[in-house]
Amino acid sequence: MFSITVRDHVMVAHSFRGEVFGPAQRLHGATFVVDARFTRPELDQDNVVVDIGLATRELGAVLAGLNYRNLDEVPEFAGINTTTEFLAKHIADCLVARVHEGALGEGARGLSGVEVSLQESHVAWASYERTL
Amino acid sequence: MFSITVRDHVMVAHSFRGEVFGPAQRLHGATFVVDARFTRPELDQDNVVVDIGLATRELGAVLAGLNYRNLDEVPEFAGINTTTEFLAKHIADCLVARVHEGALGEGARGLSGVEVSLQESHVAWASYERTL
Amino acid sequence: MFSITVRDHVMVAHSFRGEVFGPAQRLHGATFVVDARFTRPELDQDNVVVDIGLATRELGAVLAGLNYRNLDEVPEFAGINTTTEFLAKHIADCLVARVHEGALGEGARGLSGVEVSLQESHVAWASYERTL
Amino acid sequence: MFSITVRDHVMVAHSFRGEVFGPAQRLHGATFVVDARFTRPELDQDNVVVDIGLATRELGAVLAGLNYRNLDEVPEFAGINTTTEFLAKHIADCLVARVHEGALGEGARGLSGVEVSLQESHVAWASYERTL
Amino acid sequence: MFSITVRDHVMVAHSFRGEVFGPAQRLHGATFVVDARFTRPELDQDNVVVDIGLATRELGAVLAGLNYRNLDEVPEFAGINTTTEFLAKHIADCLVARVHEGALGEGARGLSGVEVSLQESHVAWASYERTL
Amino acid sequence: MFSITVRDHVMVAHSFRGEVFGPAQRLHGATFVVDARFTRPELDQDNVVVDIGLATRELGAVLAGLNYRNLDEVPEFAGINTTTEFLAKHIADCLVARVHEGALGEGARGLSGVEVSLQESHVAWASYERTL
Numbered sequence: 001m002f003s004i005t006v007r008d009h010v011m012v013a014h015s016f017r018g019e020v021f022g023p024a025q026r027l028h029g030a031t032f033v034v035d036a037r038f039t040r041p042e043l044d045q046d047n048v049v050v051d052i053g054l055a056t057r058e059l060g061a062v063l064a065g066l067n068y069r070n071l072d073e074v075p076e077f078a079g080i081n082t083t084t085e086f087l088a089k090h091i092a093d094c095l096v097a098r099v100h101e102g103a104l105g106e107g108a109r110g111l112s113g114v115e116v117s118l119q120e121s122h123v124a125w126a127s128y129e130r131t132l
Numbered sequence: 133m134f135s136i137t138v139r140d141h142v143m144v145a146h147s148f149r150g151e152v153f154g155p156a157q158r159l160h161g162a163t164f165v166v167d168a169r170f171t172r173p174e175l176d177q178d179n180v181v182v183d184i185g186l187a188t189r190e191l192g193a194v195l196a197g198l199n200y201r202n203l204d205e206v207p208e209f210a211g212i213n214t215t216t217e218f219l220a221k222h223i224a225d226c227l228v229a230r231v232h233e234g235a236l237g238e239g240a241r242g243l244s245g246v247e248v249s250l251q252e253s254h255v256a257w258a259s260y261e262r263t264l
Numbered sequence: 265m266f267s268i269t270v271r272d273h274v275m276v277a278h279s280f281r282g283e284v285f286g287p288a289q290r291l292h293g294a295t296f297v298v299d300a301r302f303t304r305p306e307l308d309q310d311n312v313v314v315d316i317g318l319a320t321r322e323l324g325a326v327l328a329g330l331n332y333r334n335l336d337e338v339p340e341f342a343g344i345n346t347t348t349e350f351l352a353k354h355i356a357d358c359l360v361a362r363v364h365e366g367a368l369g370e371g372a373r374g375l376s377g378v379e380v381s382l383q384e385s386h387v388a389w390a391s392y393e394r395t396l
Numbered sequence: 397m398f399s400i401t402v403r404d405h406v407m408v409a410h411s412f413r414g415e416v417f418g419p420a421q422r423l424h425g426a427t428f429v430v431d432a433r434f435t436r437p438e439l440d441q442d443n444v445v446v447d448i449g450l451a452t453r454e455l456g457a458v459l460a461g462l463n464y465r466n467l468d469e470v471p472e473f474a475g476i477n478t479t480t481e482f483l484a485k486h487i488a489d490c491l492v493a494r495v496h497e498g499a500l501g502e503g504a505r506g507l508s509g510v511e512v513s514l515q516e517s518h519v520a521w522a523s524y525e526r527t528l
Numbered sequence: 529m530f531s532i533t534v535r536d537h538v539m540v541a542h543s544f545r546g547e548v549f550g551p552a553q554r555l556h557g558a559t560f561v562v563d564a565r566f567t568r569p570e571l572d573q574d575n576v577v578v579d580i581g582l583a584t585r586e587l588g589a590v591l592a593g594l595n596y597r598n599l600d601e602v603p604e605f606a607g608i609n610t611t612t613e614f615l616a617k618h619i620a621d622c623l624v625a626r627v628h629e630g631a632l633g634e635g636a637r638g639l640s641g642v643e644v645s646l647q648e649s650h651v652a653w654a655s656y657e658r659t660l
Numbered sequence: 661m662f663s664i665t666v667r668d669h670v671m672v673a674h675s676f677r678g679e680v681f682g683p684a685q686r687l688h689g690a691t692f693v694v695d696a697r698f699t700r701p702e703l704d705q706d707n708v709v710v711d712i713g714l715a716t717r718e719l720g721a722v723l724a725g726l727n728y729r730n731l732d733e734v735p736e737f738a739g740i741n742t743t744t745e746f747l748a749k750h751i752a753d754c755l756v757a758r759v760h761e762g763a764l765g766e767g768a769r770g771l772s773g774v775e776v777s778l779q780e781s782h783v784a785w786a787s788y789e790r791t792l
Contacts (some may be wrong), residue, residue: 002481007519013277013293013334018178020237022185022484023332029277029293033386046414047477053418068287070277081179085134086406105416121273122297122782123139124184130133132344141781145673145689145730150442152501154449155728161673161689165782200683213443217398239689253669254650254693255403255447262397265790266745282574284633286581308677309740316784345575349530369680377684379711385534386518388580394529405649409541409557409598419596425541425557429650464551466541517537518561544676546706550713609707613662651667652712658661 001112004049005037006056010063012056012080014071021081032118034063036095039115044107047096054104061085061103062094084118092116096132133244137169137179138188140147142195146203146214153213164219165251166195168227176239186236193225193235216250220260224248228264265376268313269301270320274327278335278346285345291336298327298381300359308371318368324352324357325367348382352392356380360396397508400445401433402452406459410467410478417477423468428483429515430459430492440503447486449499457499458490480514484524491528529640532577533565534584538591541601542610549609555600560615561592561647564623572635582632590622590630612646616656620644624660661772664709665697666716670723674731674742681741687732687752692747694723694777704767714764721763722754743776748788752776758792 013029036059038050066074071082080086092114099108115129143163168191170182196207198206203214212218224246231240277293300323308383328384330338344350356378363372379393409425432455434446437460467478476482487509492493511525541557564587568579598609607655608614620642627636643657673689696719698710726734731742740746752774759768775789 002485002522002524004481004522005520007386011294011385013291013294020178020180020183026332027277028275028332030275031295043377043481046416047479047482048416049418049481049522056519068290068292070291083179085136085175085181086179089134098281121275121295122190122271123273124137125283126134126136126181128134133694139782140782143685143688143690143781152442152444152447158728159730160671160728162671163691163781200686201686202687215443217400217439218443219444221398253671253691254667255452255669256401258398258400258445260398266749266786266788268745268786284574284576284579307745310680311743311746312680313745313786315680320784347575349532349577350575354529380546387532387584388702390530390532390577392530403650405651407556407558407649409555413588422596423541423598424539424596426539427559427649464554464556466555517559518535519537540661548706548708610708612662613703613709613756614707616663652665654662654664654709656662
């Protein structure tokens with residue numbers, strides 16, 4: 001199995017609901033360093049998993065919808081705890097939608113999986129992995 | 133599949149038995165930067181894999197039993213080569229026992245797997261992965 | 265010249281005023297991975313710059329005043345752009361005050377300088393360096 | 397499942413054919429930081445996955461065949477786009493051949509898989525994973 | 529003293545002349561992860577050293593002149609060993625020229641120094657530091 | 661001012677004397693990831709600070725005297741707390757002696773300074789900087 005991974009980041013504010021979150025129930029923020037990993041069993045005719053330039057551009061486009069925002073005020077996330085693991089799934093699902101739309105190129109239709117990891121600090125990160 | 137990972141470290145002395153270890157047969161030491169990864173297929177009702185605060189606390193508790201020790205003198209490891217890969221399994225097994233005891237919260241009973249990685253230097257690391 | 269550095273982090277929300285900040289004028293957030301570096305020309309009688317345990321504890325205490333907060337609502341920062349470089353100075357000044365109070369031990373009075381670096385992402389960081 | 401990983405690097409020149417590569421069609425170069433991961437279900441009698449010293453030596457031997465070269469002029473790669481993902485497979489296959497030749501020790505015959513990752517920059521990497 | 533640092537990278541081919549370089553006399557290549565650090569004694573009225581957005585844009589513009597090139601064929605470098613330390617100086621000098629041209633904003637005229645570091649692998653890097 | 665830095669590591673056991681060290685008074689161990697930085701005001705005729713190959717070889721030679729040892733039993737360190745900052749100075753002084761012996765090449769006589777940093781974990785490191 002082959003993979004390529006590209007990295008970018010977002011800087012957001014949010015708060016959590018639920019006693020388990022302790023002080024993180026207050027409005028605070030995070031930088032998420034985001035790694036998007038694309039997998040496929042065989043390379044395409046150019047010998048790539050997916051074009052790294054397109055993968056980087058599309059990850060950037062997905063993150064632009066979140067960047068420099070207070071996620072508590074994003075209608076799509078109303079009433080939702082936007083935890084690191086939840087955001088990993090949100091970003092992975094957005095990337096898969098773009099693959100299906102052809103935004104990562106025709107060859108990207110041969111992708112078998114996507115994994116998104118969000119590093120919230122030097123001591124904690126989360127990921128979500130799914131098939132295409 | 134979702135995951136969260138938390139990081140901590142231990143500083144131990146030990147020696148190895150067996151010619152394959154060369155100079156590492158002498159008493160020496162290591163800092164192990166330890167990553168504990170918890171996986172589950174679906175998030176709990178708080179939208180988390182497991183509470184990061186509890187995961188960090190329990191990883192710290194497990195590592196406290198090893199930290200600042202000469203592993204050659206720990207009765208539990210008598211006659212055992214405490215290699216990086218062996219210690220990864222030891223820590224993973226301790227974390228799983230704590231999950232079963234409820235130390236990571238009731239929601240943690242939905243965890244499906246644990247992976248522990250130990251980075252022994254900037255050029256070598258080991259891991260052990262198991263189901264719950 | 266000797267130094268020791270300890271690392272911790274904070275997760276905050278804030279916004280900036282001024283066109284130069286573009287989208288960062290909106291309420292957003294950041295994880296700052298914080299490195300506090302202590303320097304001195306000669307080691308103390310224990311052969312240390314300052315006790316790493318005390319340095320880590322005091323850095324944590326300083327950061328606790330910022331962590332999981334919306335800096336726009338912290339009275340001390342009213343009307344101030346809490347940029348990464350500004351926060352580096354704030355944290356450095358707080359650490360120096362603690363040194364003068366004796367919180368880092370008597371030996372810490374021999375320190376000559378403090379530098380605080382804040383990594384806001386994998387591609388940007390800031391620092392502030394001062395004498396004691 | 398257990399694993400150990402060792403890290404080394406190569407510095408090569410190459411060019412790509414195909415419009416998708418844009419400016420990378422020109423002769424350029426890369427440092428690839430190479431991680432070779434070896435997996436097996438159970439440890440051997442020394443409590444290791446494979447001897448880290450041998451794994452490091454053999455990874456270095458495989459990389460020596462590529463290091464400080466213009467891959468466009470290596471006969472083995474004539475007419476081939478030596479992408480990061482292609483090189484990951486090439487290195488993994490070479491390591492597996494060496495395992496079968498016994499170069500990683502008799503115990504290495506118990507290995508079940510090899511994964512090779514090549515980091516081409518701080519924001520992009522590729523990998524290839526296979527069974528033995 | 530305050531600083532901010534921004535990171536980007538380039539991928540180039542080149543060769544060296546001189547026996548001291550051993551196999552690096554052959555045409556090979558490198559990824560250089562480039563950190564540009566800007567220093568000044570006091571913050572400007574926006575509380576920044578220099579706008580991080582402008583610093584990132586201008587570093588990218590300077591690197592665009594090198595990226596995906598064979599440096600042996602760049603007329604400006606004819607007959608020159610484009611070592612990591614030489615390139616650090618080249619990039620720093622280009623950044624200083626842009627500061628003087630006003631490309632980093634009027635406030636950037638208060639900068640006192642620039643340091644450029646190039647990481648050529650996980651085990652080697654070089655830097656050049658100068659005043660403005 | 662120019663610099664180059666090379667990285668290697670050692671794995672040692674040791675213990676400390678003094679109440680300030682708490683549990684580190686017990687025999688324990690550490691991996692030290694060691695960065696040796698060489699500085700000079702101008703490059704030599706090959707356009708380098710010092711040959712990276714020689715610098716790497718000599719750093720390795722200095723570290724070989726410490727690697728896989730219990731520092732409590734090294735006669736040279738009898739009665740000495742081999743703290744991270746102490747070891748940084750020890751390694752820097754050894755490297756300077758080798759420069760004076762010519763082991764880093766004739767050109768290395770133009771070096772102006774050496775700084776050695778030892779990372780003992782992902783959250784703590786120490787350094788020592790001196791002139792030649």
